[in-house]
Amino acid sequence: MPTRLTCCKCGRAYSEHRLACEDCPDALLRAQYASRFSPTDDVGVFRFRCWLPADGFYPTPIGPSVFPSRGFGPSLGLKRLFIAFNGYWPERGAFNITGSFKDHEAPPTLVYFREQNHNEMVLSSVGNTARAFAHACSENEFPLCIVVPESMLHRLWLTREPSPHIRVLALRDSCDYSAAIRLGEKIRARFNVMIEGGARNVARRDGMSTSVLEFARLTGETPRYYVQAIGSGTGGIAAYEAGLRLRGDGRFGDRLPELHLVQNSPFTPIHEAWQAGRDDLAEPTSPAAEIEKVKAMYADVLANSHPPYAVVGGVRDALRDTGGDTHAVTRDDALRAKAAFERTEGGSINEPASCACAGLEQAIAKGSIDPEETVLLNITGGGYDLLRRDFKTYTLEPTRIVGEGDLDFDALESYEEIFDRTRCV
Ligand SMILES: *Cc1c(COP(=O)(O)O)cnc(C)c1O
Numbered sequence: 001m002p003t004r005l006t007c008c009k010c011g012r013a014y015s016e017h018r019l020a021c022e023d024c025p026d027a028l029l030r031a032q033y034a035s036r037f038s039p040t041d042d043v044g045v046f047r048f049r050c051w052l053p054a055d056g057f058y059p060t061p062i063g064p065s066v067f068p069s070r071g072f073g074p075s076l077g078l079k080r081l082f083i084a085f086n087g088y089w090p091e092r093g094a095f096n097i098t099g100s101f102k103d104h105e106a107p108p109t110l111v112y113f114r115e116q117n118h119n120e121m122v123l124s125s126v127g128n129t130a131r132a133f134a135h136a137c138s139e140n141e142f143p144l145c146i147v148v149p150e151s152m153l154h155r156l157w158l159t160r161e162p163s164p165h166i167r168v169l170a171l172r173d174s175c176d177y178s179a180a181i182r183l184g185e186k187i188r189a190r191f192n193v194m195i196e197g198g199a200r201n202v203a204r205r206d207g208m209s210t211s212v213l214e215f216a217r218l219t220g221e222t223p224r225y226y227v228q229a230i231g232s233g234t235g236g237i238a239a240y241e242a243g244l245r246l247r248g249d250g251r252f253g254d255r256l257p258e259l260h261l262v263q264n265s266p267f268t269p270i271h272e273a274w275q276a277g278r279d280d281l282a283e284p285t286s287p288a289a290e291i292e293k294v295k296a297m298y299a300d301v302l303a304n305s306h307p308p309y310a311v312v313g314g315v316r317d318a319l320r321d322t323g324g325d326t327h328a329v330t331r332d333d334a335l336r337a338k339a340a341f342e343r344t345e346g347g348s349i350n351e352p353a354s355c356a357c358a359g360l361e362q363a364i365a366k367g368s369i370d371p372e373e374t375v376l377l378n379i380t381g382g383g384y385d386l387l388r389r390d391f392k393t394y395t396l397e398p399t400r401i402v403g404e405g406d407l408d409f410d411a412l413e414s415y416e417e418i419f420d421r422t423r424c425v
Contacts, residue, residue: 003053005029005202008313017053017116019200027312030241031202037249039217044095045104048213051245053203054111058140062103064214065094066376071344072357073375076364080374082223084211087382089347090390097159098131099350100381101235105129105207106136109196112203114142118194120415122147124184126177127155127301128381133196134396138163145169145193145418147184149176150401159391167419170398172406176287178305179404186407191415199234199308208235212242212257215376222246223376225369226257227360229352231302233270233315235378236261240318257376259324260369261315262359264299264334264352270307270315271326280310298331299351325368333358341379349382356380 005014009027021027031053038050045064046057065085073081085094086101096103110133113121123133124147135158137144143165148156150170171179188195199205215223226239236259243256263271267290273281284290284305294303308314318324329337338354341347349357360377363369387393399419412418 003031003033006032008317017112017118017202019195019197024312026310028200028237028308028314029202030313031206033245037213037216037246037251039213045107045207045210048210051209051213052108052112052206054108054115056111056115058107058111060107061095062097062107063095064101064104064211065089065092066211066214066218067092069345069377071346072341075340075344076361077371078364078369078375079372082215082219082374082376083345084214084376084378085347085382086211086378086380087347087350087353087384088387089383090386092347094383097387098128098135099384099387100128100132101208101211101378102128102132103135104210105201105204106132108207109133109201109203110136110140110142113194119143120193121145121196122184122187122193123196124148124177124180126152126180129196130156131158134158134162134166135160137166141165143167145187146396147171147180147187149180150398153398154395156396157393158396159387159393161394162396166396167399168396169418170401172401172403176291177303178287183404183407186409187415187418190409190412193415199232199237199314205234205238205241208238209242211378212239212246212376216242216246216252219374220252221374222252222255223257224255224373225260225363225375226378227260227262227356227363227375228378229262229264229299229302229355229359229380230270230307230315231304232307233261233309233318235380236315236324237308237313237318239378240322243322256322259319259322260327260359260363261319261324262327262329262355264297264302264355265328265330267293267297267303268328269305270309271328273309274316274319274326279316281307298334299355302352302355325363327359327362329355329358329362333362337361347382348385349379350384353379353381
């Protein structure tokens with residue numbers, strides 16, 4: 001719906017899409033919606049367009065599937081566990097076509113960007129975000145450039161033929177996500193192409209907030225607890241913002257969902273800062289040490305060394321305001337929890353979702369979750385086996401493979417030349 005963005009720090013309002021306030025680089029912008037909560041009878045994420053920044057929409061079955069747990073909750077002693085199954089599980093109404101909750105952010109972002117006259121996008125990603133956008137941009141003929149480390153290329157598979165509008169710039173010999181972000185940023189700066197924007201993109205956050213909105217639509221309540229595995233923590237911020245809007249609506253009680261955010265050891269910068277009561281994250285250690293940590297992780301998509309923790313309106317504020325907590329789980333914790341979930345509930349869940357299940361177990365063991373109250377567990381991804389059962393799969397081939405310093409941005413005359421293999425240094 002038509003919306004204004006306001007700065008979480010100074011309150012300045014903007015009518016156009018931006019990634020940051022002109023005066024406050026250390027704060028997020030947040031969308032303000034005039035309407036009350038009024039989900040439609042459509043299926044999918046756009047049924048919540050009252051609280052999405054785009055005016056328009058297109059029909060898609062992609063969206064959160066929320067249902068009461070049949071087996072996993074009772075096995076943990078929980079009375080009211082709800083599962084947001086945000087992967088692919090058609091038997092339980094889950095149709096996320098690339099298998100993760102990143103599918104919720106791509107459609108609203110595309111529609112919003114188009115309305116804001118951005119007709120091209122650059123995205124740096126190591127996996128799920130790239131896949132979600134590659135699918136949505138293929139469906140909508142929206143030109144997209146994905147910058148990805150070469151070592152992660154194997155993750156870029158789709159269940160439909162990628163459109164020629166999708167171009168993949170692979171970083172040679174790299175397994176470094178930060179290098180992909182740097183290159184994406186250079187392309188934006190040189191050619192003024194919109195970047196997806198991560199946590200700073202309100203369409204992304206508001207798309208991600210729809211799990212909490214779907215819970216509210218079904219139950220008429222705000223969940224008492226919200227549990228999710230995080231890397232950037234954007235999904236946590238989004239759940240918090242959904243809570244703020246529901247509280248503002250007035251019909252869903254005056255409580256915010258208490259966030260329980262789960263990280264995967266040994267890569268746990270948010271958990272460490274929160275538990276130590278620090279205002280900011282510790283400085284990342286050396287790049288080599290970071291890579292070792294990523295390699296030791298079970299759910300390496302959760303590795304993010306620059307999450308929006310200390311920005312105003314970011315993860316720290318979301319944890320504080322909701323009275324939330326963080327948890328760190330090991331590979332063994334996650335594997336055990338995955339087995340327990342799949343045995344008691346069915347379906348198949350991916351690595352981050354398994355970490356979330358282990359985090360929920362830990363929160364119960366610590367006594368920080370009251371088993372009588374509602375818990376919304378975000379299963380952020382799963383059902384890859386069913387996707388492969390139901391669809392033919394395609395891999396996204398690199399349009400061009402370059403070294404980090406290979407592209408001479410001063411010499412490039414047009415955006416198109418980036419992809420031209422005959423132009424090199
Ligand atoms: C991106 C992602 C996460 C982490 O989400 P954030 O809220 O951005 O930290 C968790 N699970 C899956 C499957 C993801 O793709």
